[in-house]
Amino acid sequence: MVLRDVAVVGAGATGTAAVVNLVRSGVAQRIDVFEPGAIGHGDAFSSTDPALLCNTSADSMSLDAGRPGDFVDYLHGLGMPVAPQDCVPRYLFAQYCRDRYLGLRSEASTRGVRLRHHRDKVASVAGAGPGYALLTEGGAEWPADAVMLCMGVDAWTPPVVRPFWCHPGVVPASALGSTSTLPRDARVLVLGSRLSAVDAVILLGRSGCRVQVASPSGTLPSVRTRMYPSDRGSLTALAGHPWVGTTDAAQADRFVAGLVRGLAGHGRPHLRDQLSLADDPVERLRAEIAIAEEGHNFWQELTVEFIALTNEWLLRQPPAAWQDFWEIVEGVLDRYISAMPVDNAKKLLSLADAGRLEVRGRRPAELFRTGGRWAMTWQDGSCDRFDAVVYATGYRPPALRCAGGRLLLGERRRGAPPAVSADLRVDLGRDADERVFAVGQCSATRVPLVHGVVAVVPQISHVMRQLRALPAGGRRGVSDDG
Ligand SMILES: Cc1cc2nc3c(=O)[nH]c(=O)nc-3n(C[C@H](O)[C@H](O)[C@H](O)COP(=O)(O)OP(=O)(O)OC[C@H]3O[C@@H](n4cnc5c(N)ncnc54)[C@H](O)[C@@H]3O)c2cc1C
CATH class of the missing domain: 3.50.50.60 (FAD/NAD(P)-binding domain)
Incomplete structure (x- = not known):
């Protein structure tokens, strides 16, 4: 089914990836992007200082689910001799987002899709007849058949x-x-x-x-030389085990033990040679640099697989069942998942x-x-x-509340955080199968590891599959031949 209007709210990396995949999937006739700032910048990539590097390899940062090497290809197109595992300056990723978006405008018109950027913030989303009405801070109202919420995080001030x-x-x-x-x-x-x-x-x-x-x-x-998708399979044993569905802290310990077994053995360096447990942070840094430079930090090869599997397993559990569990696991693993x-x-x-x-x-x-x-x-x-x-005290999830059947954006006091389903659909408190999707940080109440391009693009693919599978003739949508 082809929808008439799909709204994308927020166009940092996540929103830009949403637009790329929407245009190429052919599910929408019109795409309205709401972003008050420049496309593709967000907080993470807006600095132009070349000293600020991505902490993920270029090969894990494609916006296009169908072209995993797209960012590397883009850099090669600029004449940059970048290897897939390189961590490049962050401004290059913002430039990639902007250039891909600009290129998409002509691609969209060739495909008969109207793509518009509204330099405005969305204040609320409400059900309106068979679709939705978006009200902007500038006072405009826009209709949509489906909405993708891609608002990213808010910096936290202690x-x-x-x-x-x-x-x-x-x-x-x-x-x-x-x-x-x-x-x-x-x-x-x-x-x-x-x-x-x-x-x-x-x-x-x-x-x-x-x-x-x-x-x-x-x-x-911790320290890594790369983070990019390698062959999946090392953690398959973990995936098959019923780790979650319990708040039992011992399960979390067993989960970590299972992960550790996946990390060592089979000719891989012994775990004690992959990690440093030095108490002094500078000595630990020194040791971890040496480990990374010697190529003994095998754990870095499993990070992408670990993120994908963790999100897949935990998404299938009710949030109340995994949040305590995840808090313990994250406390141990966070410095490796977010290594420098x-x-x-x-x-x-x-x-x-x-x-x-x-x-x-x-x-x-x-x-x-x-x-x-x-x-x-x-x-x-x-x-x-x-x-x-x-x-530099971190971030909190986007301000998003649900009250009286409306989603309020930029709101933290009124209403309650909306429930997000395993299919990333946001519950507006109506008796309806909603087409408002939470992606990236907007889904953080439901999905544990959403702070990286490599975790967000699979979510967008999942939303695209659902949009494609919508029955013809429903809501405001029009069928392929209509
Ligand atoms: C310093 C830093 C470095 C990072 N480095 C990496 C890295 O190397 N690799 C990696 O994969 N990830 C990295 N990340 C994680 C990164 O945040 C995500 O990968 C990605 O940038 C998140 O993008 P986003 O679009 O979800 O959020 P954001 O980049 O925060 O973008 C959200 C956008 O939504 C807009 N918006 C907000 N509210 C509204 C509204 N109501 N209406 C309309 N628009 C709205 C904002 O203006 C903003 O542009 C880094 C994060 C930080 C903070």
Whole structure:
């Protein structure tokens, strides 16, 4: 069946991938893309600084489900000698999204599909007759037969820095470019120790700053040389086991043990040679760089398969059955799933060896201004002074609530988070088989591992299959011959 109008809400990487696959699948006559900013940028890929690298291999970042090597082909088309496993600068991915989108406009018109970009935010989605009505913040109303929600995450501001929101000395990592006025040798606190914190350290270190990274875990991401789809099969034994469907913590332990068995043996390096358990974060970084450079970190070859299998299994379980389970597993595995590229790791290590980076496990208590500097008191009672504070404290799922049969976007207080089905359909609280689909972070209440292009594109394929399978003559849609 061909639908008349499909609306795509949000066009970062996920929304752009949705548009690419919608145009090529031929399921829509009109595609309305709602994105207030540039197509394909989002928070992750909007920086133009070449020092900021993707943490996934180019070969895992195709927007097109039918052409897995599309990003690599694009880079080759630019004359760049990129290998499939390379982690390229992130701005190249934004450029790829934009160029593919621009190319799609003529492809769409050749296929008889009208593709429009509305530079507006959607405020709500409500059922309207057999379809939907989207109301934008600009006050326009648009009809749709199906909606794909692709809004991505919101940066989270920790309470300790909220009183200084908008102060030029306390900035989110994503706005770090604006602090380049910091003097050389400025002492900067980076709150958070995950990938955005790694980016912040690289930019600050390049400007000659001295950096303290602080987070409750005091743990940096692990190190990998690549993350791209390799042959599936190593984790098949895990897939067959009924790990989930229980909140029993012991199941989570057994799951991890099963994963560990998949990682070692069969001529692979022993697990103790793949990992470092050093307590000191800098020594662990040093050891993990060496492991990665020697090619002993076999776990990196299984990451894509692990993400796919985990999403497949857990999607089949009721959310209440897997969320506790997943919390435990994620606590162990997150630093490997979200590992940093080895080139970034080496930059961090050279800063640490030069005495310009320290990594601490500590919780902030209070931030205040004193003598022209920032004083941070920590929950252990100690206090440190800094010239600037950068927070890289992570993200929260998109603001999305359901109230009175309407979906409210950008809303966190009214209504309740909508239920998402195993088929990624959003429940509007009506007695209807809805055609509003949650993709990427919008599906995070239902799908555990959605923070990467490699996890999102299969979701989009799944939605395309459902759109194609819709019965002719339903709702506002028209049949292929109509
Ligand atoms: C610093 C960083 C680095 C990353 N690096 C990688 C990487 O190397 N590889 C990888 O695979 N993944 C990476 N990720 C994960 C990354 O977030 C996802 O892969 C991908 O960018 C998510 O895209 P998205 O479109 O879902 O969300 P976003 O990029 O957040 O885009 C969401 C879009 O929705 C729009 N929007 C929001 N609300 C509305 C509304 N109401 N109406 C209309 N539009 C709206 C926003 O303007 C935005 O453009 C990284 C993430 C971060 C934060």
